[in-house]
Amino acid sequence: MRILISGASIAGPVLAYWLTRYGFSVTVVERASALRKTGGHAVDLFRPAMNISEKMGVLPRIVERATGTNRMTLHREGARRSVRVDLAKILSATSDRHAEIMRDDLSEIYYDAARDDVEYVFDDSITAISPDGEVRFENAAPRRFDLIVGADGLHSNVRRLVFGDESRFSAFIGAYLGVLTLPNAAGLDSELRIHVGVGRTAGMYGARHLGDARALFLFRSERELDYHHRDVSRQKDLLCRAFGGMNADVDRWLDELDRTPAFYFDSITQLHMDTWSQGRVTLVGDAGYCPGPAVGGSSTLAVVGAYVLAGELARAGGDHERAFPAYERAMAEHVRSSHAFALSAAKTLIPTSRLGVSGLVQGARLISALPAGPSRALVRRTTKSARLYNSMTVDDYSSPAPRDRVDLAGDV
Template sequence: MRILVSGAGVAGPVLAYWLTRYGFCVTVVECAPALRRAGGHAVDLFRPAMDISERMGVLPRIEEQATGTARMTLCREGSDRPVRVDLSRIFGAASGRHTEIMRDDLSEIYYGATADDVEYVFGDSIRAISPDGAVRFDNSRPRHFDLVVGADGLHSNVRRLVFGDESLFSAPTGVHLAVLTLPDVEGLDRELLMHVGVGRTAGMYSARHLAGARALFLFRGEHGHGCHHRDVPRQKELLRAAFAGMHCDVDRWLEGLDSTPGFYFDSISQLHMDTWSAGRVTLVGDAGYSPGPAVGGGSTTLAVVGAYVLAGELARADGDHDRAFPAYERAMAGHVTGSRTAALSAAKTLVPASRLGVHGLAQGARLIAALPPGPARTLLRRTTRSARLYDSMTVDDYAAPQPPVRAGGIGAADDPAAGIDSG
């Protein structure tokens, strides 16, 4: 049974790993010419994603590549009294198993676990999908697949082709995110430096193995919603306007806007769909149920869990998508609903909409830093809703996987169009 997966980020390779272990033949198509290795931004893996990664045999590499960020210095706009917090206390109280890793590093690790067993096609994209499984590509000849899975992120091409325009399902949170790759001008050592004001939060952090640093910007404003996610000049204009005059540190970070080798900007949106499946096609991760990347802290965990569950349900149903897809949606429904709620709550906390909210965030951090370990843990367990949500997710223990089917055995002998070639 041949399955086409669109997207080689996080959900795509995890899904491909488990599908091959269950005996399916998998092709992954990715529009980028190669894996992105600029580092990306930091993402969180909570207990269920750590457990799944351990079953995949890649947890040691993930732990080796962890950012190592251990401290936070929080500066309230207009105040000269910074608050310093031990981040290990926060995550230790909220999650029994957690790590932070750069997204591109995580993607590369998952890709490495599948590269020998999965056919990867870079620099191409799906142009059309027929109800019978016939697929046309931008650069390759047509092929037939039994199933197609969109694992291609918030702006999913597969979702657009099968379900309609993104605007039909997108629910903007009113918060926008930007990430810059910059030199480590602050000389950070396992530290996150944050500046928080009304409607805007800026920070800089580094990682143990990064030569530079990442500057992170979150801000409120409906005026950014109409900006296309590929209109980089307009994005930089909005970013400068949103953070003008916040602090000399932030001004210095923004000076690197025109020379940064890595820039990401997007409106943080949730997706609300009645179903993630139509015929032979389904969606996984942010393509189907984005809770709001970056804000909830668990979009990546949700993607890993979703990929694992989808593969497991397909194996349990012997590839019958009429049974597997509804079972997959039922298994993930509660996780997705909870993630949306947690993400909106986190957005209110991380990007305060009032002076009272800014003061509350700073005072909360100060209290956590001052309390003895026991009371601090009690307080954190009551306030870190999103971390506890992802940490407590449970999934079925699916049937024991089979040895993988090698990528070279995808069936060229019985399918004259089996090999994708460029051109």
């Protein structure tokens, strides 16, 4: 059975790995000319994704390439004194199995896991999909596949071709995200520096193996901003307007916009679809149910979704009319919870009032100051992420029993 996957970032390679293990023939098509090395930003893998990665045999590489960020210096806009925070304590209280890793590194690790068993086609893109599975490409000759999976991100090409314009499903949550690569002039090692004010948060961090650093910008906007997604000059101007004058450090980061080798800018948008499947086509990860970049645990959700989709296809013997609905049922509550968590996380990370800014700073100070036991209890009481990811369960598709379940909060 031949399955085509569009997208070679995170969900695509994970799905390809599991499908090949179940005996399917897999082709992955990727618009970029090679694996993307565009700078990117750090993403979080929580316990479910860590356990799936362990089953794939790639967990040691993930741990090796983790950013190692364990300290945070928090500056409140307009205040002279900063707050030192034990970030490792907060993260361990949120999840006892977690890794922060650069998105590009994670994509490469998942790609390497099955690259010898999967046909990868780079520098090409799907232009049409027929109901009988014939796929047309920008460059390659048409080919027929039994199933097609869109794993091509928030602005999915497959979703557009099969389900219609993105505007039908996207929900702007009132915020924007910018990321740029810049020299690690401050010599940051395992440290995150954050400046937070009403409606805007900026941070800079350096990973121990990167050699450079990343600056991350989050800001609120009551309305969607007017710009084209390929108009980088306009995007940089919007970022400068949102953060200019916040702090001397932030101004220096913005000064790098004209020299940065890698820049990313997008709205923080959720996708809400009644179904992710139509005929022979289904969607996985951000292409189908993005909870919101940088705020919703989308990388963990993508890994879990890919694992579940492959498992349900294997269980159904490739019968998509059985597998696709089962996949959607298995993922529905996880997606709903992630969407709700993202809205809450955005309010915390980008405070809407002075009181919210003060609460964020004082809460971080308190958690960092408390002993490990009480701080862990406080974080679990006050954050939804711990409850969400620690309670996530999916079926154990490696088991011959038809409906055995496994708690991905524990062992897989």
